[in-house]
Amino acid sequence: MNQKLKDSAQGRPPAGAAPLQMDLLEEMDLSLLETLDHALNRGLVISGEVTISVANIDLIFLGLNVLIGSVETIERVLETREK
Amino acid sequence: MNLYAYCLSSNVPPEKVADLRGIQGTVPRVLAGDGMAAVVSDIEDREVTLARENVVAHERVIDSVLQWTTPLPFRFGVVVSPERLLDYLGREREVLLQALTRVDGCVEMNVKIAGAGERGAGDLADTKPGVGPGMAFLMAKQRESQEWKIAEELHQAVAGLIREKRIGDPKRGFRIVSNAFLVERSRLAAYRDRLNEFKKRWPAARFLTSGPWPPYSFTPVASGNRAWEANS
Numbered sequence: 001m002n003q004k005l006k007d008s009a010q011g012r013p014p015a016g017a018a019p020l021q022m023d024l025l026e027e028m029d030l031s032l033l034e035t036l037d038h039a040l041n042r043g044l045v046i047s048g049e050v051t052i053s054v055a056n057i058d059l060i061f062l063g064l065n066v067l068i069g070s071v072e073t074i075e076r077v078l079e080t081r082e083k
Numbered sequence: 084m085n086l087y088a089y090c091l092s093s094n095v096p097p098e099k100v101a102d103l104r105g106i107q108g109t110v111p112r113v114l115a116g117d118g119m120a121a122v123v124s125d126i127e128d129r130e131v132t133l134a135r136e137n138v139v140a141h142e143r144v145i146d147s148v149l150q151w152t153t154p155l156p157f158r159f160g161v162v163v164s165p166e167r168l169l170d171y172l173g174r175e176r177e178v179l180l181q182a183l184t185r186v187d188g189c190v191e192m193n194v195k196i197a198g199a200g201e202r203g204a205g206d207l208a209d210t211k212p213g214v215g216p217g218m219a220f221l222m223a224k225q226r227e228s229q230e231w232k233i234a235e236e237l238h239q240a241v242a243g244l245i246r247e248k249r250i251g252d253p254k255r256g257f258r259i260v261s262n263a264f265l266v267e268r269s270r271l272a273a274y275r276d277r278l279n280e281f282k283k284r285w286p287a288a289r290f291l292t293s294g295p296w297p298p299y300s301f302t303p304v305a306s307g308n309r310a311w312e313a314n315s
Contacts, residue, residue: 032135034193034293035142037261040133042299043158044091046171 086114086123086168087131088161089144090154090297093119093183103147106131106140114165116172118180122148123168131160145297153186155179156297178303186265189246190295192274194262196233197289233288234260240281244274249300263300271295 087106097113100122105111109124122144131137138159145156163171172179238248241264251261266274282290 031293032139034291034296035138038296038299039138039141039156039159041158042302043156044088044161044302045158046088046161046163046167 084125084127084165085129085162086121086165087126088157088163088168089122089124089141090148090156091119091121091172091179091183092148092152092154093180094152095120095122095148095154096151099151100148103144104140105144106137111144114168116169117176119172119176119183121168121172122154126162128162130162133160149190149295149297153183153189154297155182155186155302156299158299175303182301182303185247186298186301188269189265189267189298190271191298191300192264192266192271192294193292193296193300194237194264194278195291196230196237196260196262197291230260230288233285234262237262237278237281241274241277244270244277247301265298265301266295268295 087109089105089111095113097120100111100113103111105124107124107126107128109126111122111124114121114123124144141159145154148154234250245264245266247265249263251263264274278292282288282292
């Protein structure tokens, strides 16, 4: 993922995002955040063949995901797991 | 034995794939189909865990392939039998080959735009009890409109430098407009220059730019991919 760092840039922290201060995040976190946004939300799928179990997701992992708006993906994964 | 699927390509070199380190410490390999090949790992499990190291391994393999050619990436977590994967490649052959042609020679670049500028309506509504829900709604709509205005101008700014674009669904309550651009590798430098110029024109807006990525946003739309509509 280091390759993405050279092209990853952030602006000012968004207003209203008080729980997460973007300016405190490391570049690596942002890179991971972007990786999650891509790898979990997009890409080829084979119908009925995406099976993900959720474990070992730490808080920064979840928090970053919320920040970029991928919370729906996490919720979907959790719902899938509960079924 | 199952296969963990990373990506598809029409010309990925098998000998280079064998040097990569895949998910769960596996060595990836190439599974040849008709006119294309899948990069996969043999795994025992029927599913993979959504853990940081697995997501990183997924991206690491695809990113390595991206250095040699432009593949179509699978979403994280695709575990299939060899028979089912080959069936998929055969059944979707035309669509996949067309998609590989569309992304050939390109990479995906992303621009997220959030919080379009000056102290916004949401802040006022939060801090001033006198601002009722109706006014807060109107102000929020105005703010959203501003973010889309920036996105539209961004699209105009890079129009001559991109092959296709996708706009993410903003209806998540996070006021973020996500833009994905398919950029030919030879035009990356020009694209970056244009983007940097554009950002200077909107000093109050917040941008998160990243790339180059495998063309995740330009894979054929599947049932779980509805949030990303074609806007090219």
